[in-house]
Amino acid sequence: MTGTRPREDGRQSVARYVYGIVPADETDRNDLGDIGLDGSRVRVVTQGRVSALVHDCAAQPYDGGGESVAAARVLAQHEVLLLAMRRWGVVLPMTFNTIVAPSDGRSADDSLLHWLADENVSLRARVDALVGKAEFGLQVFYVPAAFLRRIAEESAEVRRLEEEAKTKTAGLAYFTRQEINKVLRKELDEGIRDLVTTVYTGARACSDRVTIEKVKRGTDELMMAVNLSCLVALVRADDLQAFAVEMSGRDGLTVRLVGPLPPYSFC
């Protein structure tokens, strides 16, 4: 128990910031070092068959300090979880700002130990389900101009309308160009839908689970077609990598594969 050591900002460190849960390991309960948020010392609190990775903190959430400070804290949390994955082979990540505060006359440590004891079986089962697996982010982008150019070249309907537009007056040709745009949009939508299906099917084939994330808005030069989070057995990570390489070899596509990451989307 570390008690209520004062923080540099004068607030009392009466609470415990929880990074994640790992399997209890009798042989390894050493601190992870001063690698936590704002350089906090991350230590291991064990109860039964699981351990929590925590640091001592005030009972208020971490906020303020601007975007760069917030980004540094999120990165620090990520680094702690990556280290946990390397050390224990698995980690069940908690969301940012998971803080156990003293309550009902109990200290934060007591509350944390009670929670770990109450949830021991379920937490261990969730941890065990993630052993040997990691999250990978798979994003596929396309160049709209390249897609549209290919459609225009391959579509007999577009070629016919383009020829037709040349024979019309400017006002009438305007409507023909609108027809061309309509055909291009429809074929682009169908092409993107096929692409999404191909990427999802390919990723699913080498993943235990896949979730579809929101597609972020791109630019005129590069649009995101699909954004997946994949829970992958590490022994199959090469398969996902190979699939990503195969997709990136296709004309007009850019693929981003990020990982292995803590299983943020699957815990």
Added chain:
Amino acid sequence: MNVDIDGDDLRTGLVGLVVALAEIVKETLRLQAMRRLEAGSLTEAELDRLGQALMDLDDAFERMKIELGVADAVRSVRDGLDQAVEDLVGTLIGVEQLGVEQR
């Protein structure tokens, strides 16, 4: 929370919003014209005049956005509206259509 409002940003944002809304009205006019074309309810001469007018309107909007310096603001408003519609449609049909986990 303090909000810093810069006069120029406010003007650009407001003008951008107005132009974006006017652009949506213009696109509605174009869709209506396309429906008339497909229904065959206009003569060729009328369609020619209408097409020319819409083309002039397109040019006027492009010039206006450049002259007022609001092209990015208009794009931002349009992107925001598109995103709202996409989110709504995605929520309504996404999970059912794809039959997969979705966040």
